[in-house]
Amino acid sequence: MKKCMTLIAAAALLGSTALAQADDTKVGVLMDITGPIASFIPPLQNAANLAVKQVNDQGGLLDGKAVAIYGDTTGSAQGAVDAAQKLANVENVPIVMGALMSGTTIAAAEAVFIPSGIVQISPTATSPAMTDMKDNDLVYRIVPSDNFQGQVLAQMVLDQGIEKVAVTYVNNDYGVGIGQTFMDAYRAAGGEIVAEVKHEEKKNSYRSELATLAKGGADHLVVIAYAGDSGGKIVKQSIEGGLFSNFVGTDGLRDELLIKDVGAEALKTSFFSSPTSPADNPAQKTLHDAFNAEYGEGADKAFVDQTYDATFLTLLAIEKAGSADRGAMAAALRDVASSPGEKVGPGEWAKAKALLKEGKDIDYDGAGGSYNFDANGDVSGLIGKFVVDGDGYKQIAIFE
């Protein structure tokens, strides 16, 4: 009897398929929900759900509703491949948003999505390895590769007339990715790197690293690390020790916390690079208002904009293709993301659907940028140059 009940309950759960109707279209959402970046995820799930909800409130997807099917990578390659297999084979999704970490994104793509011909669009994976993947035009992302910020940073430093620097970067995919490209680009353009030190996170003292860095006699120290961790301590300890007073940082260091720690006065000769939106992007405000109206708060959390945009783009691609046919997704995605076409912003699903129905071309400009994919499925994005201004940062130039 008990067994019978369990079986019935299980069958009911499986059969319900989230009460999906025959006309509904599934879209895959692969996220690193449990595991090392679990704390980032709840607002991002809200962002993806918001996109799906707006679509369903404004006429739905194709002839039915959109249904988001989640996969959890558990933050590991094994979990990513397993979750991807379920999205591809059990749920039969035509297109997937995700994953968030570079390692899980690439493993899912290489082992599952590329062989099954499913388009994947990551909102946050920045690994340079994704650029040269042999992906049959199936893997996309809407953040610039780490290579891009490294190259722009090199140009920024040289434009400032600095021809000799010391470099230190944190030993993870962020630090190594940007650090290596920065050094290659800087050397190639004639700059001289007098000392380079890769450092570990979560140490209390970086004085021995700083002693090595100071030996080369450079006036400027390039720090590619997080302000809340090693980056902040390195800046603080080099000022205390009188080793460096001019710093060049990336978005990890460009944090109000740094100003609080060392004071604006000590940073007045320093500058920072960071991915940026076009100045005063109204689409971002539209999204943040809708997000906070729905969930109360959290619109300003990291990667909410990108996750929403990536989810919205997958839905637009299905609508553009006119069916859930996997083979049509890549072309449709490129079409709805790039110009030319009538501009569509976050939340404007009804408008987009009407335009597509008339056979017009659309171009989605999201909260995080306008996303024109290059041949590798990468976007270039914009990098801003920031200096300290009072308690915050001021953008003084935009590089493309």
Add this chain to the structure above:
Amino acid sequence: MTELSGLFFYLVSVLIAGGIYALLCLALNIQWGMGGLFNAGIVGFFAIGAYTSAILTTPETAKHLGGFELPIFAGLIGAAIIAGVTGWAVARICVRLKSDYLAMASIGIAEILRLVIVNESWLTNGSLGISGIPRPFGEYTAGRPADLVFLAYVWLIVLIVYLVATRLYNSPWGRSLRAIRDNEASAAAAGKNVERFRTQTFVIGCAFMGVAGALSAHYFRFLSPSATDPLLVTFLVWVMLMAGGSGNNRGAIVGALGIWALWSVTEIFTNRLPPEWATRSSFIRMLLVGLLLQYVLQKFRAGILPEKSPPLHFEDEAERPAPEK
């Protein structure tokens, strides 16, 4: 129709991952089930095997050591050798430790190996990982049918390792090993060189763990430190062996397949929870997995297929004169 073929390929994927776990379980069964060695650093040897095979088989690149482009079978053998040699070095140092101390030491060693992999980027490309790892017969197959070829490849190796492990278990060598496991002092008194037996066991187990790592790398086609999560390698493999039946090779395979299927299939159910549960369903799944594991471990204390010592054969029993009283 697409639904059915989809379910079929999902089953294939569960069997591929299950096969890799079966290899790890067989390896652990040699170490723990037969030799009583508490290795809690499985992931370290798994990672060595994975990186060795990846480096040996990938084309040349400036990002990490490589450019050997050896055939995949050579990569697997290389993985077994390097993991085995590392296992030998580790065994020389800590195999004499009593079981729980060996567990502590091996956790530490696995962590050291992981840090070496993350930091020596000339060798492994560090946290950015190795891409473009080939699959066996990858040049002849593409798309989803390639998974079928890989499935056959994995299970062929599982079969080989199973036969080797069974032969070892039934051999006089295996009997001595179980004697050492059950009573070290009396085995030593009977003239068995305890340390040498334990070292051999440890090395053989580590070599097979290396092969499992190598197969994972070829399955994922991309290898980064995200594939070396101790939760999904070390601890899950221990649970599989305990559930399947430690000391029983068939039990090791059954445990690996059963627990991996449990781990994987639960997500299909939690995805069907009402949408307002969406942000929690992944955590509910972890809870569900934990509960089911508790149930299996409580219900089958000695494992689903418990250890059964092989019958003793005395071939010349008939001719031998009855012992005099």
